[in-house]
Amino acid sequence: MNVTLPGGRIVRVPAGISAGELLARELPERASSFLAALLDGRPVDLATPLTTDAELAPLTFADRAGRDILEHSAAHLVAKALVATIPEARPTHGPPTEEGFFYDFEVRPLVPADLDAMRAAMDRSIEAREPFVRREISRAEANELFASNPHKLRYIAETPEGETISVYYTGAFVDLCRGPHVPDTGWLAGLHILGFSGLEREAGTDAPALQRVRGVAFPTRAELQAYLKLRAEAEARDHRAIGTKQELFLFLDETPGFPFWLPKGMVLVRELETYVREHLRRAGYAEVRTPLLFPQSVYETSGHWEMYREDMFVSELEGRTFGWKPMNCPGSMLIFRSRARSYRELPLRLAEFAPLHRYEASGTLHGLTRVRELVQDDAHLFLMEEQIDAELAVLLDWIREAFTTFRLEWSYELSTRPARFLGEVATWEKAEATLERALRASGVPYRVAAGEGGFYAPKIDIHVRDSLGRPWQTGTIQLDYQMPQRFGLQYQGADGQLHTPVVVHRTILGTWERFLGVFIEHCAGRFPPWLAPVQVRVLPVTDRHAEAARGLRDELASLGLRAEVASPEESLPKRVRGAELDRIPYTLVLGDREAEQGSVAVRVRGSKENRTMSRAEFSAYALDRVRRREYDP
RNA sequence: GCCACUGUAGCUCAGUCGGCAGAGCGGCUGAUUCGUAAUCAGCAGGUCGGGGGUUCAAGUCCCUCCAGUGGCUCCA
Numbered sequence: 001m002n003v004t005l006p007g008g009r010i011v012r013v014p015a016g017i018s019a020g021e022l023l024a025r026e027l028p029e030r031a032s033s034f035l036a037a038l039l040d041g042r043p044v045d046l047a048t049p050l051t052t053d054a055e056l057a058p059l060t061f062a063d064r065a066g067r068d069i070l071e072h073s074a075a076h077l078v079a080k081a082l083v084a085t086i087p088e089a090r091p092t093h094g095p096p097t098e099e100g101f102f103y104d105f106e107v108r109p110l111v112p113a114d115l116d117a118m119r120a121a122m123d124r125s126i127e128a129r130e131p132f133v134r135r136e137i138s139r140a141e142a143n144e145l146f147a148s149n150p151h152k153l154r155y156i157a158e159t160p161e162g163e164t165i166s167v168y169y170t171g172a173f174v175d176l177c178r179g180p181h182v183p184d185t186g187w188l189a190g191l192h193i194l195g196f197s198g199l200e201r202e203a204g205t206d207a208p209a210l211q212r213v214r215g216v217a218f219p220t221r222a223e224l225q226a227y228l229k230l231r232a233e234a235e236a237r238d239h240r241a242i243g244t245k246q247e248l249f250l251f252l253d254e255t256p257g258f259p260f261w262l263p264k265g266m267v268l269v270r271e272l273e274t275y276v277r278e279h280l281r282r283a284g285y286a287e288v289r290t291p292l293l294f295p296q297s298v299y300e301t302s303g304h305w306e307m308y309r310e311d312m313f314v315s316e317l318e319g320r321t322f323g324w325k326p327m328n329c330p331g332s333m334l335i336f337r338s339r340a341r342s343y344r345e346l347p348l349r350l351a352e353f354a355p356l357h358r359y360e361a362s363g364t365l366h367g368l369t370r371v372r373e374l375v376q377d378d379a380h381l382f383l384m385e386e387q388i389d390a391e392l393a394v395l396l397d398w399i400r401e402a403f404t405t406f407r408l409e410w411s412y413e414l415s416t417r418p419a420r421f422l423g424e425v426a427t428w429e430k431a432e433a434t435l436e437r438a439l440r441a442s443g444v445p446y447r448v449a450a451g452e453g454g455f456y457a458p459k460i461d462i463h464v465r466d467s468l469g470r471p472w473q474t475g476t477i478q479l480d481y482q483m484p485q486r487f488g489l490q491y492q493g494a495d496g497q498l499h500t501p502v503v504v505h506r507t508i509l510g511t512w513e514r515f516l517g518v519f520i521e522h523c524a525g526r527f528p529p530w531l532a533p534v535q536v537r538v539l540p541v542t543d544r545h546a547e548a549a550r551g552l553r554d555e556l557a558s559l560g561l562r563a564e565v566a567s568p569e570e571s572l573p574k575r576v577r578g579a580e581l582d583r584i585p586y587t588l589v590l591g592d593r594e595a596e597q598g599s600v601a602v603r604v605r606g607s608k609e610n611r612t613m614s615r616a617e618f619s620a621y622a623l624d625r626v627r628r629r630e631y632d633p
Numbered sequence: 634g635c636c637a638c639u640g641u642a643g644c645u646c647a648g649u650c651g652g653c654a655g656a657g658c659g660g661c662u663g664a665u666u667c668g669u670a671a672u673c674a675g676c677a678g679g680u681c682g683g684g685g686g687u688u689c690a691a692g693u694c695c696c697u698c699c700a701g702u703g704g705c706u707c708c709a
Contacts, residue, residue, distance in 0.1 A: 102704095109636060197704030198636020209636070212704070240701095244644070253682070253700045311708085356709090361634045362700090364707060374709065461709090473709055510709045542666045568666070577670035591668060603669060610669065 004055040013050065020046025020183065023058045034058040035182045035219070036069045043069060045134055045180040061219045071096035073132060073181045074191045074217035075103045077125060080173035081118035082107070082213065091175065092151040092210060099469060100194065100216035106151065106208050110196045118213075122191060125171065129186035133169040134179055142167070145174065152176045190218030192228070237467040239520035240367040246525055246582065248516075248533070249368065257365045257372030259513060264533035267562065269375075269512045271531050273353060275405075275629070276377045276509065279398055285349040285379055290331025292354065296321040301486055302330045303422050307455040313357045313372075324357035329505055332380040333487040336501070341491035346501065347387050351379035368517030369472055376511050381504040382489070388479070388502060392438035395477055399462060399508055400444075407631050408522055410474070412439060412446035413461040415453040422456050423482040431479040432458045456482040457505065467521035474510030474518070526605065529585040529633045530626045536563035537584045538600075539575045541591030543568055549590050552600065552615065559619050561626070580605065585633035586622055605633050 001015045005026055013022055019037040023046070027034075036059040037044050043065050050056070059066035075094030078101075082089050086107055094103030137145070139156065142165045146152035155176060159165060168177045170185060182188070192215055199210040218224045243249045248265030251258075261269060280287065293315065299305035304312065304326065313324040325331065332350045341348070353375050360372050381391055403410045414435055417428045435458055439446045446460070453459055454476075462475035480503045490498040509515040529535055536556055540549035549565045556563040566575045572589070579587040589601040589610070600618055603610040613621070625633060 111637070195703055196637070199704085200635055200706045210705095211636075214704075241645095251701090256700065358708085361707065363634060363636095363705085365701090370708075376709065476709070507709070514709055539669085541668055544666080571665090571667055571672055573667085573669065574671050575669090580670055587669080589669065593668085601669080608669080 001050065002053045003050060006057045015051055016049050018046065019044060019048045019050060019056055022050065022056065027058065033060040035060060035066055035187060036180045043180050046183050068096040069180055070182055070187060070219060071101035071217050074188050074215060075101045076168065076170055076175055076181065077122050077185055077188050077191060078103045078193065078213050078215060079175060080125065080170050081121040083173060084121045085114055085117040090149045090151060100214060102212050102214045104199065104210045104212050107211050109198060110211050115193055118193065125185045126188050129184045130171045131184040132181035134166055135169065136164050136166045139165060142176065146176060187219060188217060189221045190224035192216050192224055234467040237521045237524045239517045242520050242525040256362065257360060259368060259371055267533040268516055268531055272509065272512055280351050283394060285351045287351045288332065288335060289354060290328065290335065290352060293322040293324055294330055296323060298330050299323050302333065302483060303456055303486060307420060311358050313359050326356055326358045328352045328354055328378045329380060329483060333483060333489065336382055336489050337487055343384060343491055343493045346382055346384050346491060347391060348382040349379055353377065368513045369466065371513050374511040374513045376507040377509045378507045381506065382501040383504060385502060388434055389438060391504060393441065395506055396438060396442040399475060402508055405629055406519055408464050411463050412444055413449045413463060414439060414446055415449045415459050415461055416451060417458060418451050418453050418455060420455055427481045428458060431481055435460050435479055454478055456480050464518050466518050472514055472518055474515055475508040476506065478505040480505055526583045528629065528631045529622065530629045532585050533562065534564055534584050535561050535626065536586045536588060536622065537579045538563060538565045538588045538590060539572060540568055541572055541589060545590045545595060548595055552588065552590060555615065556619060559623060561619065561622060
C-alpha cells in the first residue's frame with residue numbers, strides 16, 4: 001500500500017497502520033503537534049486505519065481545520081462536564097466558531113456555580129487524558145443510544161440515508177458526532193469557558209429555551225494565558241471606559257441609549273463632520289435639514305410604517321400620530337418631489353446630518369455602538385439609471401480614503417433581498433447585480449449575506465471590528481428602486497418624458513456614535529492630532545513661567561490649535577504623567593531655559609524623549625500634522 | 634424583548650456569618666516652586682440604583698422595578 005506524504009514523498013506501508021502511527025514515524029520531529037490528519041483532503045482522527053493508497057498530511061492547531069477540531073473537541077468536553085454536573089441536561093450541538101466554540105444545551109438556566117463544577121470535572125478529564133474513541137453504529141443503535149435526547153434524535157433523522165452514523169466516547173460520555181477529534185482530552189489543557197447565556201426561543205415555536213456555553217481552546221495552557229492577556233488588554237481599550245476617563249461622553253440611567261456628548265467628545269464629532277463635509281464639497285453634494293418628526297402618512301408612503309414601526313418612537317398630538325424619523329430618506333424624498341425636476345439636475349446629491357431616533361430593544365444597547373439617538377453621515381443620491389455605476393465607484397473610493405485615514409480595517413458585505421421586502425423580485429435582482437458589479441469593478445473582496453438587505457433595497461455594508469473582535473456595521477450603500485416609486489418621484493428626461501429616478505441611500509462612517517465607539521477602541525483613546533480634543537498642553541515649570549505659558553497657549557490657539565495650560569500647582573513629573581495618561585499628542589514644557597531662548601521642550605505622546613524647538617518650528621510642525629490628518633503625532 | 638450576572642463616594646473597587654459605611658485615585662484647602670509617568674499634610678464627599686418585605690437590627694436575606702455587563706434576537 002502506498003501513502004503519499006506532504007511534499008509528494010511516497011512511502012510503502014502495511015495496510016491497517018493508523019494515520020497517527022505513520023505520521024509519527026515519518027515526521028517524528030513535529031509529531032507532537034499533530035492533532036488529526038488529512039486523508040485525501042478529508043480531516044480524520046489520527047487513529048484512523050489506512051486501508052488503501054492515499055494522500056496523508058498532518059493537521060495542527062496552526063491549520064484552520066486543526067483549530068476547528070481542537071475547539072470542537074473542547075465542546076465535547078464541555079458537554080461531558082455539563083452533563084456530569086446536571087444529569088438532566090440535553091446537549092444539542094457544539095460547533096467551532098470564528099473565535100472559539102460554543103455548545104447549546106436544553107437545561108435549566110445556568111448559574112456561575114455550575115461553571116465551577118464543570119471546570120473541576122473538565123480538569124479531572126484533562127488530567128486523565130481520556131481518549132476520544134470513535135464508533136460507527138447503525139441508525140437503530142443510534143436512536144436507542146440517544147432515546148432520551150430529542151435533539152440528537154432529530155439530527156439522526158436529518159442524517160441522509162446511507163451516511164455513516166458515528167459517535168465519540170469521552171470516558172463514559174458519548175456524543176453523536178461526525179468527528180474528527182483530537183486523540184485525547186490531554187489536548188484540552190488550554191480550554192477556557194468564556195461564559196454562558198440563554199438563547200432566544202425561536203419565534204413562534206414552543207421549542208424549549210436553550211443555554212449556550214461559550215469557550216476558547218488552545219493546545220497548551222501557555223497559549224491560553226497569552227490569549228487571556230490579550231483579551232484583558234482589549235478590555236482596557238473599551239470605549240465606555242475611555243469615554244468616562246477622558247470625559248468624552250456620558251450615559252445616564254434616566255436616558256438609556258441616549259448619549260450625552262461632553263465638550264471633549266463634541267470636538268471629535270465636529271472634527272468628523274468637518275472631515276466628511278470636505279469630501280461632500282469635492283464630490284458635489286448639497287446639505288439639507290429636514291424635520292425630525294413626520295406624520296404617520298409620510299411613513300405609510302415610505303414603507304416605514306409597515307416595515308419599521310416597531311423600531312420607531314411615536315408621539316400622539318391633537319389626535320394625530322407623528323413618528324420620530326429613524327432615517328433621513330423621507331425628508332429627502334419630499335424635497336425632490338417638491339417641484340418639477342429636470343434630468344439636468346441629476347445626479348442630485350442631498351446630504352443630511354440630522355439626529356435620528358430608533359427604539360432599539362433595551363437588551364441590545366451597548367455603549368456608543370448601539371444607541372437610540374444617532375447621527376449618520378447620511379446622503380441620498382437621485383440618479384438616472386446610467387449614472388449609478390459612476391456614483392458607486394466614487395463612493396467606494398471615498399470609503400477607501402476614509403478608512404485608510406483612520407487606519408481601520410474594513411470589509412464589505414453584499415446584503416440581498418430579505419424575507420420581508422417591498423417591490424418586485426425582478427427589480428431587486430437588477431439592483432443586486434448592479435451593486436455586485438460595482439464591488440467587482442473596485443477589486444475589493446466582499447462576502448454575500450443572503451437575505452440581509454434592508455426592506456426597501458439591497459445594500460453594500462461596511463463592517464469594522466471593536467477591540468474584542470466583535471464586528472459592527474458602519475457604512476451602508478443601498479440601491480433603492482422602491483422608495484422613489486412610492487413617493488412618485490419623477491424628472492423630465494432629455495426625451496421629454498417623465499422618468500422615475502433611482503435613489504442611492506448611503507452613509508460611509510455610519511454614525512458618529514458607533515464610528516467613534518469603534519475608533520476609540522481602535523486607537524485606544526490615543527487620537528490622531530487632528531481629532532484630539534486637546535492637541536497641546538503647555539506645562540510651565542514654575543509659577544514664574546505661568547504667564548509665558550498662557551501667552552504660548554493663546555498664540556497656538558490663534559493658529560487654530562486646541563491648547564491648554566496645566567499650571568504648576570502640581571509637580572512637573574506629575575503633570576507630565578497626567579498629560580501622557582490624558583493621551584495629549586504634544587506636551588510643551590516651558591521653563592527658564594526655554595524662556596531665554598524663546599523655545600519650547602516638546603514631548604510627543606508615547607515618546608520618552610523630548611526635543612527643543614522654537615515656538616514657530618513647533619506650531620508649523622503640529623499644524624502640518626493636523627492639516628494632513630496624520631495618524632500619529 | 635429573552636437568559637444569567639452586576640449596581641457601595643465623581644472614577645476604580647473592598648466591605649467576612651445580618652450588628653458603627655471603607656480605601657486608592659480625583660476634588661477642595663494649605664505647605665512645597667519643582668525639568669519630563671505620581672511631593673507632603675488636612676478636609677469635604679454616601680438615601681449602599683429606586684420601591685416594598687423579613688428581622689430587635691439589612692449594603693448584606695426575599696420580592697419588584699430601573700440601569701448596566703456578557704450572550705441571544707435585531708441592527709448604523
